[in-house]
Amino acid sequence: MFTDRHTPGVASLQYDKSQINLARMRQYRLNRVKDQLIQNGYSACLLFDPMNVRYATGTRNMEVYIRRNPGRYVFIPVEGPVILFDYDNCEHLSDGVETVDEVRPALMLSYAAAAQNLKRDAKQFASDIAALMKQYGGGDRRIAVDQLPVAGHIALNKEGIKTVDAQRPVEHAKAIKSPDEIEATKISIRASEIGMTRMYQAAKPGMTENELWSILHQSNIAMDGDYIETRLLSSGYRTNPWFQECSDRTIQKGDMLSFDTDTCGPFGYYCDISRSFVIGDDPTEEQKRLYKIAYEQIQTNIELLKPGLSFREYAQKSWKIPEEFFSNRYFCNAHGSGFTGEYPIIAHAEDFEQKGYDGYFEENMVICVESYIGAKGGKEGVKLEEQMLITKNGAEKLSSFPYEEDMLR
Incomplete structure (x- = not known):
């Protein structure tokens, strides 16, 4: 656990x-x-x-x-x-x-x-x-x-x-944050991470998705946050496809649990990070496989971020989603963040001509890198997301919340 x-x-x-x-x-x-x-x-x-x-x-x-x-x-x-x-x-x-x-x-x-x-x-x-x-x-x-x-x-x-x-x-x-805004964003993320910790510690078989999700809400309000913009937490078969909001489903032992914070925290700034973990049991080999693939996508795309890189070039160089998971891909590759999800929204390379637009990453943009890995018709899916600050030397990770080490081995 x-x-x-x-x-x-x-x-x-x-x-x-x-x-x-x-x-x-x-x-x-x-x-x-x-x-x-x-x-x-x-x-x-x-x-x-x-x-x-x-x-x-x-x-x-x-x-x-x-x-x-x-x-x-x-x-x-x-x-x-x-x-x-x-x-x-x-x-x-x-x-x-x-x-x-x-x-x-x-x-x-x-x-x-x-x-x-x-x-x-x-x-x-x-x-x-x-x-x-x-x-x-x-x-x-x-x-x-x-x-x-x-x-x-x-x-x-x-x-x-x-x-x-x-x-x-x-x-x-x-799109371009001041030093004060960056500090406010870090504080908001820290507040959400505390709520996430409480969720992880409380998570157990037999509780409902709604019960677990409410912990993040309570924690956010207690720390002077505003509200949570979505209800994106799901378990077991409801993790695939993504965007099934939390329900009164009872979480089962061995379920994959995936969530996206979407927290409007202290000072109104957004925390937008996602994590997945297994409830009350060791992960299966299939759960590990999905998790490793999502982690690879996130880490590969984070490494690309730097000021001056065009959105089109970022999309072209980004990790290629395997055909198995392509139809269920997350709707974007990455997006800006401030008081909510904001400009820019970066399309996948395969979607760029239809949905994408060009521009450039600039220093002091806050960018969220997205991954959802779940096969069409598959039993479960993994949602990971990381919030990054574009710096003159590349990108800095704003979250300190860990990944699941036992799912990466």
Whole structure:
């Protein structure tokens, strides 16, 4: 069992908060957004996605709820004040945050909130934004938006404001991390590793997948994390194919257990690592074979990472997935990470012409390298993933969580 071999982690997350200058980190991120707006020729953006709002301003408010109830957004001009439109009676949440110059009440652009008044509210929303563009947009009649509801698009167009896509500038802004962001990411990963340790120590035949997965949730919240974005834990036959979220299935002795953290941890930063292990028994030769193949894929592709390497070249040089496992391959080769999975997403070589796009790895990108190995129609599958920092000399592994030594022998 795991606890007989190694017990990584400690009982609690300990770190010096002075390691991270929150004001400096917030200002860096806001400046990155403004710089990317300039590079793309835009004078302002309007952000609704809660993660984008948090990235740009350092403020948060009921992130999961706001994703489906669009009652919070921020106006960011290249030159002029940052104006946050917040949920009713929530102005106090941004007190003392230097990246927000003004807070105003938001209009909820949803039918559930406004019903027959939606057009009226959207008209008022558009009038407010048009006035800000007139004052701070330098004559530009375009505004970059990310997840603006349809009613907002229609109303802004009636005001003579053309909406353009903010995804490119915002994703490129988020891709390059500051030293403070890197430290925050390391802390978030450390928090998840403690939760993973608790999962490993608690795992036993007879408990359900949901029971085991809940330990990571509890641990993350206890250490000031936000939430877990997915439910990607499965056992036994449910590990193949991948993406079967955890259930009330009872875990059996000898089952392969595979999971992907997808943890939004302290400071909002993402921990995205995956591990697989066998519950309550020695691994079979087949389980070892799958694990060794997944490990080989991860390690081979990690070694390739370096600044200046193109995404296309990385895909071409990456470990070749055997035909046996190809149809069940993970959807991407690697991807960026910040507050969630982010730009870039690197396709496999075989998928590159259809799904891929080119670009270059740059220093201070955080990249997650993926592997899923499970044959189509096979009994089980192995999921491994490692989170890496691109450095001037190559790549640094951010996780310290061990692999299963007895499955690599």
